[in-house]
Amino acid sequence: xxxxxxxxxGAEIVPSVAGAYGVSVTVQDLEFTLGEGPASDAYAEGKPxxxxxxxxxxxxxxxxxxxxxxxxxxxxxxxxxxxxAVKLGVLVLYRDQPGVLENEELSAALLVADLVTNQVLxxxxxxxxxxxxxxxxxxxxxxxxxxxxxxxxxxxDCGIGEALVRLRGHAxxxxxxxxxxxxxxxxxxxxxxxS
Amino acid sequence: MxxxxxxxxxxxxxxxxxxxxxxxxxxxKEEWLARTFVELADTLVADxxxxxxxxxxxxxxxxxxxxxxxxxxxxxxxxxLRVMASSSERMRALELIEVQNDEGPCRDCLRxxxxxxxxxxxxxxxRWPRFAPEAREAGFHMVHALPLRLRSDVIGAMNIFSSEFxxxxxxxxxxxxxxxxxxxxxxxxxxxxxxxxxxxxxxQGALNxxxxxxxxxxxxxxxxxxxxxxxxxxxxxxARGNRTPLSAVARAIIDHSLAPAELHLALGAQRPARDxxxxx
Numbered sequence: 001x002x003x004x005x006x007x008x009x010g011a012e013i014v015p016s017v018a019g020a021y022g023v024s025v026t027v028q029d030l031e032f033t034l035g036e037g038p039a040s041d042a043y044a045e046g047k048p049x050x051x052x053x054x055x056x057x058x059x060x061x062x063x064x065x066x067x068x069x070x071x072x073x074x075x076x077x078x079x080x081x082x083x084x085a086v087k088l089g090v091l092v093l094y095r096d097q098p099g100v101l102e103n104e105e106l107s108a109a110l111l112v113a114d115l116v117t118n119q120v121l122x123x124x125x126x127x128x129x130x131x132x133x134x135x136x137x138x139x140x141x142x143x144x145x146x147x148x149x150x151x152x153x154x155x156x157d158c159g160i161g162e163a164l165v166r167l168r169g170h171a172x173x174x175x176x177x178x179x180x181x182x183x184x185x186x187x188x189x190x191x192x193x194x195s
Numbered sequence: 196m197x198x199x200x201x202x203x204x205x206x207x208x209x210x211x212x213x214x215x216x217x218x219x220x221x222x223x224k225e226e227w228l229a230r231t232f233v234e235l236a237d238t239l240v241a242d243x244x245x246x247x248x249x250x251x252x253x254x255x256x257x258x259x260x261x262x263x264x265x266x267x268x269x270x271x272x273x274x275x276l277r278v279m280a281s282s283s284e285r286m287r288a289l290e291l292i293e294v295q296n297d298e299g300p301c302r303d304c305l306r307x308x309x310x311x312x313x314x315x316x317x318x319x320x321x322r323w324p325r326f327a328p329e330a331r332e333a334g335f336h337m338v339h340a341l342p343l344r345l346r347s348d349v350i351g352a353m354n355i356f357s358s359e360f361x362x363x364x365x366x367x368x369x370x371x372x373x374x375x376x377x378x379x380x381x382x383x384x385x386x387x388x389x390x391x392x393x394x395x396x397x398x399q400g401a402l403n404x405x406x407x408x409x410x411x412x413x414x415x416x417x418x419x420x421x422x423x424x425x426x427x428x429x430x431x432x433x434a435r436g437n438r439t440p441l442s443a444v445a446r447a448i449i450d451h452s453l454a455p456a457e458l459h460l461a462l463g464a465q466r467p468a469r470d471x472x473x474x475x
Contacts, residue, residue, distance in 0.1 A: 047400025050392055084406030085449040106392045110272030110399065141277060142293050146406050147423055150413020150449075160410055160449050186413075186423070 002096040008089040030067050037064040039090040042078035049078045053098035074098045079113040086161045125169035148182035152192045231255045244440035248381050249280035257282035262359045264288040269351035284424035287333045299326040300340035301352040308349045311340040313362040336360050343379045404442050411445035418455035429458040
């Protein structure tokens, strides 16, 4: 990869490039200025958008593809940062040459996307872990975790994103695995209430 | 959301009496097959919603294999198993698939690409030291797993849990594998898959859709004070009754544009099945 950036997005915020490595912030800003591009599509569709060669993508994003070619970037891979309906933004990887993303590279990118998603959620929860590995457990994705998130959202009458942050924050503070806390919520042994 | 296309068949009226408590005997199998494939084909083209489609397919599969629960899992980005749909929303089958990240019939199926058939759980402790005891404790006696294959790739597995010791007949194996192949087509049908990473991207989208459904189930379960399987039935019933994709209904619940109080079970819709074991 030639570069990477993390873009935070949301219904009520202007997309902001939270970090960029090896590629200038303006490269990603181009997409939002023009109002079209792979990152926006990935965010909207809820799945990775992989562009092997931007020069061939002019029919899909006529303005953006042309503008990005001027920057020397030829391929772009946008991975949404999301947990179901909780959509935080997009991780974008760039290459200065066209090329197919291999399966191992995509797996790695998905792993990094999960890591970034967890980090953003933890920051929102005020849960600064000493180890990056916390919260990267496979059990984070058990159905019970997502069900509990929904229940908490209804209990607190808050958005689904905040509910997930609250669930993770509680698990962190209690030093318990997220799926165990979630199981308690789903079996109605634990209820979230604002005092 | 109105849809001008009027479907033919039982779903148009919301009444499905023929599928309620249906026991599929040998004489009825041809008729059942014909109806099932028409129903699936209808879902494949009109207002296609992947999870609704898979749930329906797995329910029919469970009917075919009396005393069974069936779940479908996909291999996610890091190779871990993620449940996409099941014949019943009861936690048992879902959780039993989720524990199979390291060992189990689904894991064997993914690794080998081969069917895993007629495995008794008593005596499977060496093969599956964690999974076998847990599945037995849940009341199951036999398991099977069928691969979801695309050319040389195995993208997931269909896991069948049986509370009886009856082996599958060769006919049942063929029919069930055919349903698994139809499931694979459904998963990939949104657009042509060019190469491996397009498939992986497609699967990520499908997996994320499942999470949205689980989140919506939680909201409905809490607001309506119902079990999560009834919450799913409410979501699905509303989706079918309003000719709207299930995923859209789930998103509307989550973003508050649809209130849980507005959901209701359509006339003739199936309530979540009672535990078959206790009924026999």
